[in-house]
Amino acid sequence: xxxxxxxxxxxxxxxxxxxxxxxxxxxxxxxxxxxxxxxxxxxxxxxxxxxxxxxxxxxxxxxxxxxxxxxxxxxxxxxxxxxxxxxxxxxxxxxxxxxxxxxxxxxxxxxxxxxxxxxxxxxxxxxxxxxxxxxxxxxxxxxxxxxxxxxxxxxxxxxxxxxxxxxxxxxxxxxxxxxxxxxxxxxxxxxxxxxxxxxxxxxxxxxxxxxxxxxxxxxxxxxxxxxxxxxxxxxxxxxxxxxxxxxxxxxxxx
Amino acid sequence: xxxxxxxxxxxxxxxxxxxxxxxxxxxxxxxxxxxxxxxxxxxxxxxxxxxxxxxxxxxxxxxxxxxxxxxxxxxxxxxxxxxxxxxxxxxxxxxxxxxxxxxxxxxxxxxxxxxxxxxxxxxxxxxxxxxxxxxxxxxxxxxxxxxxxxxxxxxxxxxx
Numbered sequence: 336x337x338x339x340x341x342x343x344x345x346x347x348x349x350x351x352x353x354x355x356x357x358x359x360x361x362x363x364x365x366x367x368x369x370x371x372x373x374x375x376x377x378x379x380x381x382x383x384x385x386x387x388x389x390x391x392x393x394x395x396x397x398x399x400x401x402x403x404x405x406x407x408x409x410x411x412x413x414x415x416x417x418x419x420x421x422x423x424x425x426x427x428x429x430x431x432x433x434x435x436x437x438x439x440x441x442x443x444x445x446x447x448x449x450x451x452x453x454x455x456x457x458x459x460x461x462x463x464x465x466x467x468x469x470x471x472x473x474x475x476x477x478x479x480x481x482x483x484x485x486x487x488x489x490x491x492x493x494x495x496x497x498x499x500x501x502x503x504x505x506x507x508x509x510x511x512x513x514x515x516x517x518x519x520x521x522x523x524x525x526x527x528x529x530x531x532x533x534x535x536x537x538x539x540x541x542x543x544x545x546x547x548x549x550x551x552x553x554x555x556x557x558x559x560x561x562x563x564x565x566x567x568x569x570x571x572x573x574x575x576x577x578x579x580x581x582x583x584x585x586x587x588x589x
Numbered sequence: 590x591x592x593x594x595x596x597x598x599x600x601x602x603x604x605x606x607x608x609x610x611x612x613x614x615x616x617x618x619x620x621x622x623x624x625x626x627x628x629x630x631x632x633x634x635x636x637x638x639x640x641x642x643x644x645x646x647x648x649x650x651x652x653x654x655x656x657x658x659x660x661x662x663x664x665x666x667x668x669x670x671x672x673x674x675x676x677x678x679x680x681x682x683x684x685x686x687x688x689x690x691x692x693x694x695x696x697x698x699x700x701x702x703x704x705x706x707x708x709x710x711x712x713x714x715x716x717x718x719x720x721x722x723x724x725x726x727x728x729x730x731x732x733x734x735x736x737x738x739x740x741x742x743x744x745x746x747x748x749x
Binding site: 337338341342344345346347348349350351353356359360363367370371372373374375377379439441442443445448450467511513514579 | 600603604605607608609610611612624634637638641644648649650651652653654655656658659661666701704705707712
């Protein structure tokens with residue numbers, strides 16, 4: 336009888352709407368925020384890092400690289416806008432956006448899913464679908480929101496689908512996370528010249544993103560298995576997501 | 590059964606799994622190890638309660654509520670009943686129990702997650718096998734500290 340009641344409770348949890356059941360996860364992250372952050376710090380500090388005192392730290396280098404890539408892409412975009420709409424006033428990208436900073440409470444990377452829980456929620460104007468920035472690059476989107484917390488689905492998560500464009504090309508594709516700290520861009524013809532190191536930008540999306548922002552770099556580009564006319568492109572994040580302690584959420588026209 | 594100690598142990602293991610081990614690609618599933626431990630060393634009714642509770646904890650640190658409550662609860666209960674027929678006392682048998690339970694519970698949880706509309710990932714089998722194997726290797730060594738904390742005698746055969 337006990338088993339039956341518990342199974343029934345399990346099925347109720349399974350078929351209940353996710354916006355209700357996610358509250359348990361948010362409550363857990365809120366209650367155990369301090370030990371989770373300690374565990375995360377210990378886990379990250381266990382990795383060996385080589386530091387060269389006279390050089391720029393890797394994180395700062397990534398931030399500057401991403402910022403530069405964003406500026407160049409925005410400049411190109413602005414030039415196209417001027418050519419297309421000459422004579423009309425052009426608003427600067429992200430000029431009307433609010434970028435609240437949020438602390439990362441819990442990180443889940445590796446395994447089947449990739450996501451974060453942050454300490455901003457509906458109370459701060461967050462909503463599902465909004466883009467999240469880490470070190471000046473897109474890392475994912477808001478997948479669920481509670482009153483004071485939100486869940487971020489990283490673009491490397493297997494459920495993630497984000498429209499992207501590769502720098503220098505005029506084609507847009509849907510990038511899919513593959514659950515192993517990277518994402519894939521399918522259906523790209525081999526007639527396009529794509530190299531390792533090419534920047535990948537999240538396409539602008541009305542209401543959510545009004546300028547292309549860097550999301551990752553191409554780390555592998557080879558012919559797709561069984562499809563010699565298509566590329567198999569792997570994209571890695573433009574920043575070290577595991578080391579992020581805070582992120583910014585893009586709220587357009589708050 | 591010392592329920593307060595169980596709650597403390599479960600909370601600690603859950604936080605460790607979600608915090609310290611969160612960044613590993615292939616990692617041991619400490620909650621799975623705990624599930625098998627209580628299924629082997631507790632009475633059947635206690636094993637049912639602990640199995641579902643551990644499944645709830647596993648879902649809380651996951652992405653979807655429900656799949657692991659059902660899968661952990663089901664296979665923890667089955668393991669508890671199986672232990673009444675076949676004693677799972679030796680370490681190789683415990684490792685095998687952890688590995689098989691991990692594979693079956695993981696596959697069922699993944700099926701329920703898919704049922705709930707979450708897409709699958711191409712490396713699901715690698716993750717399942719890797720996690721189950723890692724847990725099976727590490728698991729039996731964690732039984733002793735768990736038994737010490739819970740004040741359970743590990744040489745006891747809980748046949749009833």
